[in-house]
Amino acid sequence: MQQDIFLVGSGLTRFGEWWDKSLRDLMREAIEAALESSGLQAQDVDLIIVANMLAEVTNNQAHMAALASSLLPHHPPALRVEAACGSGALAVNTACAFLESGRAKTVLVVGVEKMTDASADAISQALMGAADSELDAPSGLTFPGIFGLIAKRYMYEFGLTREQLSIVSSVHHKHATENAFAQFRYELSPEAVSASPLVSDPLRLFDCSPISDGAAACVLSTVHRSGMRLAASQIASDTLSITQRPTIVSFPATRAAMELALCEADITRKDIHALETHDCFSIAAVINMEDLGFAKEGEGIRIYEDLHAGHAPMFVNMGGGLKACGHPVAATGIKQLIDVSKSLTRGRARYGLAHNFGGAGATCGIHVLENTHV
């Protein structure tokens, strides 16, 4: 980092189905909570960055940045950043650039999505916008379809079983029971995951993160301080289409961003005690553990087996991950950062990492947070 950037405030709506709240309502709720927790006034915000993927399709609302600016009395400059489900982390990375450049001293980043007003068909089609509309979509693939292919291939290459995979969502649901902001606050046995309806072989309903409404906001500053310092902010890209990649059982953008992030934070993986990783589908969480370097190739499930057995080496998706906390896509990357800060505070741990990606890993954003009180 070129400068010390602190996470000075954060706010969330509960993720879920909010038919009675608009995009404006959801943003306002998260922003007010973030400002209140920061102790700052709205006027202290120099710049707003909105992360949003779907509002143009779901709510006929582009220009979300000006909508967010309208919510603050001084209408600060604002822009929207989008990188599909990775929009949240990309927005935080963009905030870092503005802060380090000196163009802003305090940036409000807010991610929001309102997905449940649309039909399942419409939202499924809109989400396919995160893949390549020329090379992936014409085959009839949906995102569960893409990750079903990935899971099938992964099982073929590494022998992962259906029973093992079911542990992932079970762990996430257990964690969500203690998260007041989670969409699903109930436990789910691995057997229940395995018995849930088939969506895209071998993926079943409970392997898939849900359709969610919600917002997450954070205040980042170089002039106001807190105990939570950003130690790294890195992004990487890959081909948009899975058809242009040599393998589908690993996401090179995660690997690239992770190496850059560790280098920027000047730490090793052993220093990381809290991790939020992008489990849009259960198989993604398994692969992520390998791409992030916490497990060897083919062994990502072991971390979830350890978590399930209650002896994990670190906190993982303590808020319930995308599966159980919910996945209002562009809000997720910001929520992850907030959840990492909560894990670090509760666990009195020093370093935590938030790993967010878009599409089938075509964009990845990684943030390392340091609890300076430890």
Add this chain to the structure above:
Amino acid sequence: MQQDIFLVGSGLTRFGEWWDKSLRDLMREAIEAALESSGLQAQDVDLIIVANMLAEVTNNQAHMAALASSLLPHHPPALRVEAACGSGALAVNTACAFLESGRAKTVLVVGVEKMTDASADAISQALMGAADSELDAPSGLTFPGIFGLIAKRYMYEFGLTREQLSIVSSVHHKHATENAFAQFRYELSPEAVSASPLVSDPLRLFDCSPISDGAAACVLSTVHRSGMRLAASQIASDTLSITQRPTIVSFPATRAAMELALCEADITRKDIHALETHDCFSIAAVINMEDLGFAKEGEGIRIYEDLHAGHAPMFVNMGGGLKACGHPVAATGIKQLIDVSKSLTRGRARYGLAHNFGGAGATCGIHVLENTHV
């Protein structure tokens, strides 16, 4: 500017109707032209910023950043910036932040839009996403409707006549005749503008910028140099909805961004010899002259009367503006910067200014370019 940033290359597709080219094709064409004109290799690009507003609706394609990254062999990190029709300038401003922060040394900014595949109804509705979907759209307003109201009120307050207003598009069409990249390369008399079909009283068809496909790309760098230096990059926001503003005949975001830009460039208005301003509708160009401070309140048309008479104080929309060059919305802000650089080179002038806004002026981005060879 925290650092010297140079415009080292630029590329355009012709704006128009490109039914046989995809978003990928249009971006590739502009990017290749920009890289070629820069003399750099693709691998010199550290970061891509894509400006796009409508692809999610028109092409079911979000995640445009990863699509752009796919076009370069090393898949550099990439993000998308959106602020409706102001997306281009906001993307350039974001590039400046990344460059000044040191996170990137050479940034490729590409704006693209593919609007003509959609029906007129569909594209009109999609463009209304640039206004407030809760406060503006439910009244049945379209963008011609919004600017029709603005024109009506402006005429009432300042006595502008229909005949005077028709000069604006006539001037722009005359300029476009010499622009190989323009959508409409023919002259249009003020009388023809006045006689064109009524769209939204008092605005007629030839008061309105067209629906366009096209892409514009530029390469900005702190390590590679050229004779074109960015002297200022500023953005500002206003309420998204026109219902929340004290007046509709002035856009405060333009005024705010202009003051900041002059201050950053350390120049006065008299130093500016080339201007590209956002004439989404003819009335906008008139108001912009006042908001930018080149004319007094109610007298913006005088500059166009001077241009029409052939004795203008500066180059204005020499590529034809949005009306005649075309308006693939997110490409426009980048095209403006390129057109300013062309005017400065041809006119051997030192300073030029690009003024781009989104929606009804809810977001504004202003860039000042300095021709260091003068």
